[in-house]
Amino acid sequence: xxxxxxxxxxxxxxxxxxxxQAACKEANKIPVGKWRNWIKSPDVEAAARKGxxxxxxxxxxxxxxxxxCVEACPTGATYKDASDGTxxxxxxxxxxxxxxxxxxxxxxxxxxxxxxxxxxxxxCAERRAAGLEPACVSTCPNKARVFGDLNDSRxxxxxxxxxxxxxxxxxxxxxxxxxxYYLGDPGVKDxxxxxQMPSAFAFWKNMAGPAMKAFVGLSAVGVxxxxxxxxxxxxxxxxxxxxxGDEHE
Amino acid sequence: xxxxxxxxxxxxxxxxxxxxxxxxxxxxxGNLLGVQGASAAVKPGDFESKFGVCDMxxxxxxxxxxxxxxxxxxxxxxxxxxxxRGMLCARGNAGIRQLYDPDRLKTPLLRKGARGEGKWxxxxxxxxxxxxxxxxxxxxxxYSRCGVVFMAGADMQSLFVHRFxxxxxxxxxxxxxxxCLIAGTRGFLDTFGEVPIPDMxxxxxxxxxxxxxxxxxxxxxxxxxxxxxxxxxxxxxxxxRYTKTAAMADEYHxxxxxxxxxxxxxxxxxxxxxxxxxxxFVQNRCFGLEQLKEHVRDNTPEWAEKETEIPAGDIRxxxxxxxxxxxxAMIYPGRxxxxxxxxxxxRRAFAIVNALLGNWDRPGGLTxxxxxxxKSPHIEAPFxxxxxxxxxxxxxxxxxxxxxxxxxxxxxAVIAQKPYPVKGFFTxxxxxxxxxxxxxxxLKMYEQLDFALSxxxxxxxxxxxxxxxxxxxxxxxxxxxxxxxxxxxxxxxxVMRDPVVSKPMFESKSALWVVSELAKRMDLGEYFDFTVDxxxxxxxxxxxxALEALQGDGVYYNPSKLYGVYDGRIFKTKSxxxxxxxxxxxxxxxxxxxxxxxxxxxxxxxxxxxxxxxAVVTQSSSQNNSLLxxxxxxxxxxxxxxxxxxxxxxxxxxxxxxxxxxxxxxxxNVTYKTRPDTVYMLTGFGVLSQDLRNLKGKGACIAExxxxxxxxxxxxxxxxxTIVTVRKEAA
Numbered sequence: 001x002x003x004x005x006x007x008x009x010x011x012x013x014x015x016x017x018x019x020x021q022a023a024c025k026e027a028n029k030i031p032v033g034k035w036r037n038w039i040k041s042p043d044v045e046a047a048a049r050k051g052x053x054x055x056x057x058x059x060x061x062x063x064x065x066x067x068x069c070v071e072a073c074p075t076g077a078t079y080k081d082a083s084d085g086t087x088x089x090x091x092x093x094x095x096x097x098x099x100x101x102x103x104x105x106x107x108x109x110x111x112x113x114x115x116x117x118x119x120x121x122x123x124c125a126e127r128r129a130a131g132l133e134p135a136c137v138s139t140c141p142n143k144a145r146v147f148g149d150l151n152d153s154r155x156x157x158x159x160x161x162x163x164x165x166x167x168x169x170x171x172x173x174x175x176x177x178x179x180x181y182y183l184g185d186p187g188v189k190d191x192x193x194x195x196q197m198p199s200a201f202a203f204w205k206n207m208a209g210p211a212m213k214a215f216v217g218l219s220a221v222g223v224x225x226x227x228x229x230x231x232x233x234x235x236x237x238x239x240x241x242x243x244x245g246d247e248h249e
Numbered sequence: 250x251x252x253x254x255x256x257x258x259x260x261x262x263x264x265x266x267x268x269x270x271x272x273x274x275x276x277x278x279g280n281l282l283g284v285q286g287a288s289a290a291v292k293p294g295d296f297e298s299k300f301g302v303c304d305m306x307x308x309x310x311x312x313x314x315x316x317x318x319x320x321x322x323x324x325x326x327x328x329x330x331x332x333x334r335g336m337l338c339a340r341g342n343a344g345i346r347q348l349y350d351p352d353r354l355k356t357p358l359l360r361k362g363a364r365g366e367g368k369w370x371x372x373x374x375x376x377x378x379x380x381x382x383x384x385x386x387x388x389x390x391x392y393s394r395c396g397v398v399f400m401a402g403a404d405m406q407s408l409f410v411h412r413f414x415x416x417x418x419x420x421x422x423x424x425x426x427x428x429c430l431i432a433g434t435r436g437f438l439d440t441f442g443e444v445p446i447p448d449m450x451x452x453x454x455x456x457x458x459x460x461x462x463x464x465x466x467x468x469x470x471x472x473x474x475x476x477x478x479x480x481x482x483x484x485x486x487x488x489x490r491y492t493k494t495a496a497m498a499d500e501y502h503x504x505x506x507x508x509x510x511x512x513x514x515x516x517x518x519x520x521x522x523x524x525x526x527x528x529x530f531v532q533n534r535c536f537g538l539e540q541l542k543e544h545v546r547d548n549t550p551e552w553a554e555k556e557t558e559i560p561a562g563d564i565r566x567x568x569x570x571x572x573x574x575x576x577x578a579m580i581y582p583g584r585x586x587x588x589x590x591x592x593x594x595x596r597r598a599f600a601i602v603n604a605l606l607g608n609w610d611r612p613g614g615l616t617x618x619x620x621x622x623x624k625s626p627h628i629e630a631p632f633x634x635x636x637x638x639x640x641x642x643x644x645x646x647x648x649x650x651x652x653x654x655x656x657x658x659x660x661x662a663v664i665a666q667k668p669y670p671v672k673g674f675f676t677x678x679x680x681x682x683x684x685x686x687x688x689x690x691x692l693k694m695y696e697q698l699d700f701a702l703s704x705x706x707x708x709x710x711x712x713x714x715x716x717x718x719x720x721x722x723x724x725x726x727x728x729x730x731x732x733x734x735x736x737x738x739x740x741x742x743x744v745m746r747d748p749v750v751s752k753p754m755f756e757s758k759s760a761l762w763v764v765s766e767l768a769k770r771m772d773l774g775e776y777f778d779f780t781v782d783x784x785x786x787x788x789x790x791x792x793x794x795a796l797e798a799l800q801g802d803g804v805y806y807n808p809s810k811l812y813g814v815y816d817g818r819i820f821k822t823k824s825x826x827x828x829x830x831x832x833x834x835x836x837x838x839x840x841x842x843x844x845x846x847x848x849x850x851x852x853x854x855x856x857x858x859x860x861x862x863x864a865v866v867t868q869s870s871s872q873n874n875s876l877l878x879x880x881x882x883x884x885x886x887x888x889x890x891x892x893x894x895x896x897x898x899x900x901x902x903x904x905x906x907x908x909x910x911x912x913x914x915x916x917x918n919v920t921y922k923t924r925p926d927t928v929y930m931l932t933g934f935g936v937l938s939q940d941l942r943n944l945k946g947k948g949a950c951i952a953e954x955x956x957x958x959x960x961x962x963x964x965x966x967x968x969x970x971t972i973v974t975v976r977k978e979a980a
Binding site: 021044140 | 296322323324328333335336337338339340341342343471472475476478491493495496498501502503864865875876879880920921922
């Protein structure tokens with residue numbers, strides 16, 4: 001059976017310790033200053049003034065059901081893998097044009113400075129092939145990140161989602177149906193931006209046969225049935241510049 | 250795909266699974282979680298998995314190194330290691346960068362220029378060891394063997410440095426603890442007769458003062474607390490700073506610094522006078538209730554409000570909530586307690602409130618240390634006639650731990666060369682030049698030294714000041730003795746460190762090799778006539794199956810009773826009970842119960858400086874790490890917007906911090922995360938060393954501005970007793 005890989009994240013349990021980001025860097029040899037994953041922080045100063053509870057929000061590429069990055073890719077390098085539901089980048093086909101970067105509402109992609117291709121989280125494909133969990137998941141001190149197959153009724157992610165109290169964090173105008181689900185309150189909600197699609201899209205769309213095929217073939221499986229409650233954001237939030245580093249303390 | 254191994258699986262099954270069966274179960278081509286034995290065939294390009302023990306902080310987490318073609322590519326947590334709850338933090342992940350750090354010390358180095366000038370001559374190991382042996386012997390002959398002070402960090406080979414000190418004949422061996430936790434150790438030891446391990450996993454209510462467990466990660470406490478909180482446990486945090494722990498709390502109070510004891514006495518007042526304490530427990534197991542009642546009679550929540558700035562109503566309510574949740578409730582004991590001149594007594598007040606809650610030896614309370622059964626091989630130290638009577642730091646702090654010493658007192662004694670001359674300083678992986686308050690005094694101490702030797706992985710500030718620097722191995726290169734760990738409900742356990750790489754980087758050597766080679770040159774070879782393997786055998790004697798468990802699982806558990814250990818057993822105190830009132834203290838002229846003294850007044854627009862921790866920084870040892878640098882590359886001064894405004898300081902301005910002992914300049918972080926009367930900066934920046942290329946020139950050094958006050962009972966450095974001024978630097 002085909003898989004639909006996903007993450008369920010518990011923002012309540014995240015202490016912003018950066019273990020997931022460090023593990024990802026090492027596992028995937030991410031260059032200095034670039035990140036495949038992040039921990040979003042709410043307004044610390046506002047929280048400090050109130051002295052209230054903060055919710056940090058770990059994240060990474062959401063392996064969306066309707067990925068705008070796939071649409072934006074002119075060469076078919078970025079595609080939705082039907083076998084496991086992840087969004088992949090074929091480095092052989094990627095021309096490094098960068099159109100997929102603004103097409104992602106989550107800023108999950110960066111251009112790899114040495115390889116000159118787009119790069120992003122692939123749920124640690126190489127580790128999974130070796131029988132290991134994604135690095136961020138296995139290393140997390142409080143197990144705030146849970147990983148698994150939505151098509152497997154016994155998986156931890158399915159068990160967690162069964163409880164029903166989860167949300168997706170999306171931008172109203174670019175709801176890509178992300179496959180990262182947050183248990184309860186995800187903390188920061190107003191950050192995904194509207195996907196910026198390339199202007200020459202119509203032209204490239206016709207050129208990108210294989211990618212589009214993969215995209216169409218994968219719509220609306222499984223998740224739709226799970227009564228997803230969504231946070232729809234009214235406006236585009238500015239891109240979070242502070243994805244990787246903490247405030248320097 | 251989401252492959253998890255049942256942690257309760259028996260070891261035998263795990264061993265079976267860790268071979269080919271695991272591969273099949275995982276459906277992958279590599280190894281699952283188990284680690285291949287030495288004999289397992291590894292195809293080129295595949296990775297091998299080997300157990301290691303992390304050394305990026307003191308927690309010693311078991312981990313699995315993924316090694317491809319001899320290169321360590323990834324460090325993963327060992328899911329069988331319950332104490333870490335199967336995690337590896339950011340620093341643990343960054344351990345690879347320590348191994349391959351281009352800034353590592355590569356060869357022995359002999360100082361050529363002035364001390365701290367950074368001019369070095371490379372030596373061969375033979376030259377370096379001959380020189381060191383000659384220098385140590387010279388000091389022993391000219392002064393005495395106690396004329397060399399030894400100091401080693403929290404490392405699995407530090408015991409060999411201490412053994413060398415014993416064999417050499419110096420009583421002056423210091424640990425890092427007098428700059429860390431000994432005040433807390435004293436306070437709890439002198440109440441319960443031992444230092445308890447908090448059972449965070451099953452507690453329902455935690456008051457955390459003087460601790461920051463979601464940034465200063467301690468296993469399993471940090472993880473267990475969050476797990477308990479997911480199940481509804483309430484966390485109340487008191488801290489002058491809005492730390493990440495405060496940010497996780499159900500309730501947070503920005504307590505006035507140095508008033509924790511007032512809060513505890515008020516808790517005790519409410520518990521005693523409202524009759525909320527565990528009456529059976531206190532009557533049967535505690536000594537001194539009547540004295541305590543008199544002692545805290547006036548310590549009402551209203552009184553404490555004036556001291557702590559926490560509303561009396563909240564103090565009373567929290568005390569009642571603690572009592573309602575007891576015995577699954579606690580005042581968290583904490584770890585680093587190098588804060589105030591009376592930190593031992595502050596922590597004793599913590600201990601007393603815990604005693605009133607009756608949480609001792611019960612689920613969700615404070616549990617007793619458990620026997621793992623690891624033996625401690627020791628030597629019969631030789632007797633040297635011309636040695637002085639006592640340690641250099643003796644007789645100053647009434648309740649100093651002789652086995653740990655006091656760096657603060659020892660440094661004063663070396664500067665004064667009294668009661669006797671000290672001319673040598675031998676350090677291993679510890680960095681007082683960066684972490685000990687009042688760096689000017691540390692530099693003065695060095696002026697008195699004829700010979701300073703420093704073994705470390707990189708050129709720390711302490712190495713920078715040394716005469717002879719020896720390159721040490723890092724955790725992934727070493728064969729280390731076994732180490733016992735306490736883990737409350739995670740079970741007491743043993744870990745053992747074997748190398749992950751086939752050969753160490755550069756010319757680095759283990760501490761054991763260095764002291765053994767020195768011993769040979771100094772006619773002390775008989776004390777180092779062993780290998781690490783032989784040493785481990787002695788340690789594990791009487792623990793059948795332990796070695797196999799360590800090799801197969803990376804950890805050995807020796808399950809023992811967790812709760813009810815003290816049923817029918819006396820406490821190791823004078824009264825054989827938990828001492829609310831400590832008669833031994835009385836006899837020594839020490840307050841038998843914690844007496845509150847008002848903290849220093851902080852004048853308007855001046856500040857108390859406090860220090861603290863981050864989850865991506867370990868004291869002063871990790872800041873140069875190229876991965877951790879991406880999270881924290883610099884430090885800055887936390888200052889509240891109100892005083893900053895009055896002083897004309899804007900966020901990002903460069904400011905000058907002046908204290909009675911020094912000046913530092915750094916960037917201002919204008920933030921509500923600290924009280925208006927308190928400023929803070931992170932440890933480990935403003936380095937002297939010019940050989941830490943990612944770090945030099947960055948930030949400011951706490952040791953430059955903090956005064957070297959101490960906890961008067963233990964000699965623990967008191968890092969929060971300094972009042973500073975802050976000014977904007979002219980542009």
